[in-house]
Amino acid sequence: MASLILAYLAGVLTFAAPCILPLLPIVVAPVVSGRPGRGFHALPLLLGLAVAFAVSASLAAAGGWAVVANQYGRAVGLALVTLFGLAMIWPALADRLAAPLVTVGTRLAARFNTGADRTVVSSLVLGLATGLVWAPCAGPVLGLILSAAALRGPGLDTTLLLFVYALGAATPLALVMAGGGRLIRALPQGALRWTEGLRRLVGGAVVATAVVGAAGLDTRLFLGVPALATDTVERALVKMLGFHPLGVAQAATLPATTPPLTGPLADVLKAKAWVNTPGLTADALRGHVVLVNFWTYSCINCLRALPHVRQWAARYKDQGLVVVGVHTPEFAFERDVDNIAKAAATLDVTYPVAVDSDYRIWRAFDNQAWPALYLVGADGRILHQAFGEGDYDKTERVIRKALADAKGPADQGPTAPAAVVRGEGTQAAADLNDLGSPETYVGYGEGQRYSGDDDIVADAPARYRLAGGLRLNHWTLGGDWTVGREFATAGQAGARIAYRFHARDLHLVLAPGADGQPVRFRVRIDGAAPGADHGTDVDAEGVGTVHAAKLYQLVRQAGPVADHTFEIEFLGPGARAYAFTFG
Numbered sequence: 116m117a118s119l120i121l122a123y124l125a126g127v128l129t130f131a132a133p134c135i136l137p138l139l140p141i142v143v144a145p146v147v148s149g150r151p152g153r154g155f156h157a158l159p160l161l162l163g164l165a166v167a168f169a170v171s172a173s174l175a176a177a178g179g180w181a182v183v184a185n186q187y188g189r190a191v192g193l194a195l196v197t198l199f200g201l202a203m204i205w206p207a208l209a210d211r212l213a214a215p216l217v218t219v220g221t222r223l224a225a226r227f228n229t230g231a232d233r234t235v236v237s238s239l240v241l242g243l244a245t246g247l248v249w250a251p252c253a254g255p256v257l258g259l260i261l262s263a264a265a266l267r268g269p270g271l272d273t274t275l276l277l278f279v280y281a282l283g284a285a286t287p288l289a290l291v292m293a294g295g296g297r298l299i300r301a302l303p304q305g306a307l308r309w310t311e312g313l314r315r316l317v318g319g320a321v322v323a324t325a326v327v328g329a330a331g332l333d334t335r336l337f338l339g340v341p342a343l344a345t346d347t348v349e350r351a352l353v354k355m356l357g358f359h360p361l362g363v364a365q366a367a368t369l370p371a372t373t374p375p376l377t378g379p380l381a382d383v384l385k386a387k388a389w390v391n392t393p394g395l396t397a398d399a400l401r402g403h404v405v406l407v408n409f410w411t412y413s414c415i416n417c418l419r420a421l422p423h424v425r426q427w428a429a430r431y432k433d434q435g436l437v438v439v440g441v442h443t444p445e446f447a448f449e450r451d452v453d454n455i456a457k458a459a460a461t462l463d464v465t466y467p468v469a470v471d472s473d474y475r476i477w478r479a480f481d482n483q484a485w486p487a488l489y490l491v492g493a494d495g496r497i498l499h500q501a502f503g504e505g506d507y508d509k510t511e512r513v514i515r516k517a518l519a520d521a522k523g524p525a526d527q528g529p530t531a532p533a534a535v536v537r538g539e540g541t542q543a544a545a546d547l548n549d550l551g552s553p554e555t556y557v558g559y560g561e562g563q564r565y566s567g568d569d570d571i572v573a574d575a576p577a578r579y580r581l582a583g584g585l586r587l588n589h590w591t592l593g594g595d596w597t598v599g600r601e602f603a604t605a606g607q608a609g610a611r612i613a614y615r616f617h618a619r620d621l622h623l624v625l626a627p628g629a630d631g632q633p634v635r636f637r638v639r640i641d642g643a644a645p646g647a648d649h650g651t652d653v654d655a656e657g658v659g660t661v662h663a664a665k666l667y668q669l670v671r672q673a674g675p676v677a678d679h680t681f682e683i684e685f686l687g688p689g690a691r692a693y694a695f696t697f698g
Contacts, residue, residue, distance in 0.1 A: 117414070118631040119279050123180070123279045123282060123283040124283060126518045127284065127286055127287060132144060133369075133553055145426065146391065151627065152188055159458055161175075166278065166281075166416065175355070178339060182368075182428055182692075185236075191338070192649040197322055197326075198506075199230070204319060204322075207524040209345065218534065218565070220609070228451070229505070239354075240378050247461040250679050251422060252664040253369045257567075259678070271328055277545050282390040284289035287577060288698065295370050314468050318512045319435065319657055321461060321644045321692065322369070322652060328555065332662060335659055340652055347408050347508065349605065358502065364433075366436060370463075371572070371676060372609075374399045376400060376495065376616060377616075378402060378403060378491075378495060378496075378497070379476070379479040379489075379497075380407070380491050380495060381397075381481045382475060382476050382479035382480075383395070383400070383439055383441065383469055383476055384397060384400070384477060385476070386398070386441075386469035386470055386471060387470065387472075387473070388452050388469075388470035388472075389467060389468065389469060389470060390440075390442070390455055390456045390459050390467070390468040390470065391464070391465060391466060391467050391468055393461065393466040393550055395439070395467055395469075397605075398435060399437065400439075400493075402493050402521075403435055403436070403437045403493060403521075404435055404437070404490070404491070404492060404493055404514070404517045404518050405436075405437045405438075405439060405490070405491040406424070406427060406428075406436060406437070406438045406488065406489070406491075406514065407439050407441055407476065407480070407489040407490075407491065407492065408424050408439070408440050408441065408486060408487075408488055409441045409443055409450050409471075409482050409484075409485060409486060409487040409488075409489075409684060410440060410441070410442060410443075410485060410486045411442060411443060411444050411445050411446075412449060412454075412455065412458035412459070412462065412665065412666075413445065413446060413449060413624045413664070413666045413693070414445060414449045414485045414666075414696075415541065415622050415666060415696040415697075415698060416486055416503060416504050417485050417486040417537075417667065418462070418541045418542050418696070418698075419504055419541075419542055419543070419544055419545060420486045420504055420507075420539060421462060421464065421538070422439060422536045422537070422538040422542050423507045423510075423536050424440075424488075424633070425463060425464065425466075426536050427511065427514060428465075428466045431514060431518060433523070434518045434520060435493075435518055435686050436514060436518060438466040439467050439468075440459075440464060440468035440469065441465065441469045441471050441476050442455050442465060442468050442472075442475070443471040443472075443474060443477045443482075443485070443549070444472055444691075445485065446601060446602075446624070446664075446693055447601065448581055448664035449472075449664075450472040452470055454663075454664060455468065455470060457663070458665065459664070462542075470554070472473055475650060483502070483678065484502040484503060486502075486503065486504070487500065487503075488500065488501040488502075488510060489500070489501050490510070490513055490514060490517060492517050492520035492521070493517070493520070494616070498517055499517075501514040504544075504545070507528045507536070523524075537597065540651040541622065541651065541666060542669060543620075543625055543670045543698070544698075545619075545698035546618070546620070546676065546698065549617070549618065549619055550618050550677035550694075550697060551587070551588075551616075551617030551618060551621070552587075552588050552616040552617050552618045552621075553697070554694060554695065554696050554697070555588070555614070555694065555695040556588060556589075556693070557598070557603045557612070557692045557693060557694060557695075558597070558598065558599055558600050558601040558602050558693065559573050559598050559600055560600035562598075564589045564590065565587070565589070565590060565591065565592075566582045566585055566589040566591050567579060567580065567582045567591045567592060569582055569583075569592075571598050572598065573598060573599075573600075574597070574599055574600075575597065576593075576595060576596075576597045577596065577597070577598075578593075578594065578604055579591075579592035579593055579594065579595065579596055580593060581593035581611060581613055582613075585613060585614070585615035585680060586615060587615050587616070587617060587678060588614075588615065588617075589614075589615055590612060590613060590615070590695070591613050592611070592612055593610070593611040594606070594607065594609045594610035594611055594612075595607045595609075595610055596610055601693065602626070602692060603692050604628070604690070604693040605634070605657070605687075605689060605690045605691075605692075606687065606688055607688045608685065608686055608687050608688060609685070610684070610688075611682060611684045611685070612682070612683050612684050612692060613677075613680060613681065614673055614680070614681045614682075615678065615681075616678070616679060616680075616681055616695075617677070617679075618676065618697035618698060619671060619672050619676050619696055619697075620650065620664050620668060620670060620671050620672075620697060620698035621650070621668075621669050621670035621681055621698060622668050622669065622693070622696045622697070622698070623666075623667055623669055623683065623692060623693075623694070623695055623696075624663075624665070624666050624667070624693035624694045624696070625664070625665070625667050625690060625691065625692055625693070626663075626691040626693070627661050627662065627663070627664070627672070627689060627690060627691075628689020628690065628691070629689070630689065632659050632687075633661060633662040633688040633691065634660065634661045634685055634687045634688075635655050635658065635659070635660050635661075635686040635687060636658075636659055636660070636661060636683055636685045636686060636690065637659075637682075637683070637684050638657035638658075638659065638669050638670070638681070638682070638683050639657055639681075639683075639684075640657075640670065640681060641677050641679055641680055642682070644656045644657045645669075645670060647655050647674075648668075648671065648672045648674075648684070649669075649670070649671070649674040650668035650669045650670050650672055651668045651671070652667040652669060653667075653669055654669050661690050662684075664691075666696070669681070669683065
């Protein structure tokens with residue numbers, strides 16, 4: 116109850132703040148909008164204002180898609196307010212615009228027998244539009260409500276507090292409307308002639324308010340307007356009532372100027388496990404430029420992006436950049452925290468990595484790809500996003516600018532030229548000029564371009580015969596295999612896979628059997644040992660070992676790239692094959 120009382124009183128105090136000024140022309144307008152019975156009702160208008168503000172403000176704390184939705188809602192509100200102002204200037208336009216509302220009001224009155232008329236509906240619509248436009252001053256109480264919402268996510272409790280806050284702000288506005296209306300009605304009939312000009316003048320002020328809001332000048336124009344010390348009064352109320360909105364511990368101790376950690380970045384802190392750190396706090400991210408890298412350790416595209424992310428983490432750490440990896444798995448073995456930790460150590464990933472095996476952070480960012488980069492500015496807004504490989508120079512330029520902006524105009528940020536990044540092994544950039552083979556899954560869930568006289572038998576042991584004369588980017592099985600949805604398991608020694616490919620590099624995601632025992636294998640290219648064309652995970656004779664669940668580089672052609680037939684033979688049972696990738 117104390118929370119609701121404080122929210123209401125804080126809303127009432129908003130009337131003394133400069134941010135209420137843009138609302139005054141809209142609130143005064145119904146008083147002079149026309150003859151009695153042709154105007155607007157105060158209660159529906161103010162109720163619509165409170166509802167629209169509460170919903171839009173609570174969604175604003177969610178960030179991401181909700182912020183975008185609020186921006187569209189504000190645009191709609193500005194358009195409606197502009198039409199209302201124009202209707203006050205030109206009565207003929209008012210009659211045209213009111214026609215649909217007359218119909219709605221008549222139908223509502225007939226259905227519910229409440230005596231409702233078009234002015235009720237018109238007032239409610241105008242109030243909703245005004246609420247979408249209104250951006251009240253972020254005093255201590257409103258700051259606490261939104262901060263708590265950002266930490267816990269928007270909900271009914273947040274919306275209720277904001278609705279009560281908006282009702283408090285609407286109360287003095289209602290008094291202005293009621294007092295103005297009584298004053299107009301008390302004037303002699305002859306004195307009402309000047310109301311036509313006043314109506315047009317107020318209509319122009321309404322249109323000007325909408326234009327100023329659309330240009331984003333509303334907060335800046337009224338920033339220097341003197342007002343009562345409402346912040347001081349609000350803080351006194353906070354102290355008196357011991358207000359902790361939404362039950363967030365120590366929420367009232369947050370300074371009003373501290374920006375809350377909002378949007379999807381706040382969801383990064385909800386990771387259930389971490390690598391390279393016990394866990395990050397809000398203070399580690401709030402106010403910093405943050406680079407979020409979605410990756411998974413068996414993804415070749417992610418591996419090739421890592422050298423750039425590692426360099427940015429090291430190069431700009433002292434400039435204020437915080438790099439956070441978000442490991443979201445593709446295959447089941449990538450959900451294991453120990454596997455992720457070992458992979459991070461092997462790949463020299465030393466910055467914090469959030470384990471996102473439940474896809475919570477992935478969904479918060481509405482992410483769709485591996486790898487993905489999101490650069491979040493010091494103000495919490497997403498400044499840049501990049502999907503897949505490439506455009507590293509552009510991303511680095513955005514990082515440097517964000518760091519400079521965070522430090523202020525007196526500091527130009529990093530000035531040294533960006534260093535050239537060259538990855539090694541699986542992290543080397545792909546040869547895009549000769550890349551003619553796509554990622555190919557072996558499991559039947561997403562398997563494509565399988566060739567063979569024997570059809571795939573799902574989830575059951577079967578014997579397969581290698582198909583000859585493979586077409587480009589087709590593959591086949593030989594020997595005993597159990598093909599599952601995600602991977603195929605070699606049933607005994609001699610099980611083989613062949614693939615006709617065109618690329619400099621060939622990789623295969625492999626894992627040992629369920630017992631974890633290593634499995635040796637042999638690779639051939641066009642029936643011969645690879646020699647100088649061997650990858651980093653095999654020798655010149657093509658021999659290697661599946662000792663961990665990861666991506667293995669099996670071929671790296673040293674000469675000109677051409678079509679070749681790759682074959683891998685497993686020298687023992689149990690190995691699991693997931694997917695081919697190329698580079």
